[in-house]
Amino acid sequence: MRKTYPTTKRRWPRFAVSAAVVAFCLYSPFSWLLFVASSWDYRLFWLKRWPILPGFVPGALFHPNDAIMFTAMGVTTVFLLVALSLVGTRGRIGFDCSVIIALLISVPSSWLSYVAFRV
Numbered sequence: 001m002r003k004t005y006p007t008t009k010r011r012w013p014r015f016a017v018s019a020a021v022v023a024f025c026l027y028s029p030f031s032w033l034l035f036v037a038s039s040w041d042y043r044l045f046w047l048k049r050w051p052i053l054p055g056f057v058p059g060a061l062f063h064p065n066d067a068i069m070f071t072a073m074g075v076t077t078v079f080l081l082v083a084l085s086l087v088g089t090r091g092r093i094g095f096d097c098s099v100i101i102a103l104l105i106s107v108p109s110s111w112l113s114y115v116a117f118r119v
Contacts, residue, residue, distance in 0.1 A: 018088030018095060023081060025102035026054040029110035036117070046117060052077050054106050056113045080105065 030053050033046055052059070055076030062068040080102070088098035 014089040015085055018098065019081065019085040021095075022084045022088060022098055022102050025099055026077070026080060026084075026106045029103075029106045030054075030113065032110065032114055033117075036114075038117075042117075046113075049073075053113055054080055054109060056109045056116075060112070060116070 027050070030050060033043065033050060036043065046053075049070070052070060052073040055073035058076045059069045059073030062072050084098040084102050087101075088095040
């Protein structure tokens with residue numbers, strides 16, 4: 001009888017699909033930046049930070065110090081992308097849970113960032 005070993009060939013396509021869907025769920029609520037009526041100087045300031053905006057809430061805790069705030073936002077965003085993408089590779093239930101968690105995190109964060117944008 002021939003032994004079969006689990007292969008990791010299917011893991012990378014699963015991770016890529018999961019990462020793409022999680023990234024869409026994390027970043028799409030921030031699309032209000034494209035359509036909001038505001039001066040372009042101020043909007044460009046926010047558009048440059050779009051890649052780290054999913055980590056807005058933890059970064060806001062360090063508000064007076066911009067360097068620490070942007071670092072916290074970046075670390076949180078990378079952690080969310082990697083962790084939720086890995087959870088998404090664990091089958092259909094894991095994928096659904098990672099999408100729901102990504103939306104539950106990014107929608108309130110987007111709303112709070114919109115409030116901060118308007119202030």
